[in-house]
Amino acid sequence: MRKPILLFFAILTFSAYAQIPNPGFEDWPGLDPVSWTTSNIQGVVTCVTASSDAHSGTKAARGEIVTFSGNPWPPILHIPAGFPISHAYGELRGFYKLITSANIEMLVVVILMDAGGQPVAIQESELPPSASYQEFVLNLDYSLGSGNPPTTAQIQFNFSDGAGEPGTLGAFYLVDDLSFTGTGTGITEASLARIPLTVAPMPVMDATSVSFTLPAAMNVRMEVRDALGRHVEDLVNGSLSGGEHRIEWTPASDMADGVYFLSLRHAGITTNQRLVLARN
Known part of the structure; x- marks a missing residue:
């Protein structure tokens, strides 16, 4: 358990703001830490465990690349x-x-969402090997967000894409003492100039249409991003006339099913819409 004085200070400091649950992984009664989910499978494979090698307190989370069915x-x-x-x-x-x-890094991803499930801020980082505890700081990027107040946060820890390469078995990370701090920059209040987007059909199977209305001729950029905020493709990047528009999107055949995000930017204003690709 954390020292009482630290807990009291945290309550005083963050009583108005909801924080990360079980941020030091001290509460770990079973297979997974309380409030968190792992890729452990009960009685089959265990790769995320509680470790006494903690930055503070008595526990940290330890994630190790193990073998399951002959694969990492x-x-x-x-x-x-x-x-x-x-x-x-x-x-x-x-x-x-x-x-x-091995030549792999630790992947950290954080996404803040608004009440409608649209992304407000996204950030990811690939952390290099370190034999001793180091602090990491991810500065949240609000530039492509909905502009609405965030109500929900998602956090993920894993290894970078090279974790399936030979020589990576036994590699492990330790993570401890998580916290949100500060206030994001570049946040704007929801604007009346934001342009509603209608996507149909949804979920997307083979193709879908994005409908919207521009109040006047203007330069716009409409792009698709994946769940980590990475650019997938531009649907529009240039000048459009005022009035109604319908843009067709046919996902590439090699795109994986899952959640994507559509953003429409004009005159410094961004509208975001969640896309669900479900071919199977």
């Missing part, structure tokens, strides 16, 4: 459904170790 099994630690927040934080902070002889 990644140690995913996340809160996929998200958790409530009530402040537009500026940074995600924490402490980590990464022990590996």
Whole structure:
């Protein structure tokens, strides 16, 4: 358990703002830490465990690449459904170790969502190996967000894409003492100039249409991004006339099913819409 004085200070400091649940992974009664989900499978494979090698307190989360059915099994630690927040934080902070002889990094992803499930801020970082605890800081990017207040946060820890390469078995990370701090920059209040988007059909199978109305001729950019905020493709990038528009989107055949985000930017205003690709 954390020292009482630290807990009291946290209550005084963050009583108005919901924070990260079980941020030091001290509460770990069973297979997974309380409030978190892992890629552990009860009685089959265990890759995320409680470790006494903690930055503070008595526990940290330890994720190790293990073998399952003859293949590397990644140690995913996340809160996929998200958790409530009530402040537009500026940074995600924490402490980590990464022990590996292979050329891989530790992946950290954080997404803040508004009440409608649209992204408000996104950030990811690939952390290099470190034999001792180092602090990491992810500055949250609100530039492509909906502009609405965030109500939910999602956090994920894993290894970078190279975690399936030979020589990575036994690589492990330790993570501890997570916190949100500060206030995000570049946040704007929801604007009356934001342009509603209608996407149909949804979920997307083979193709879909995006309908919207521009009040006047203007330069716009409409792009598709994946769940980590990475650019997938531009649907529009140039001048459009005022009035009604319908843009067709046919996802590439090699795009994986899942959640994507559509953003329409004009005159410094961004509208975001969630897309669900479900071919199977």
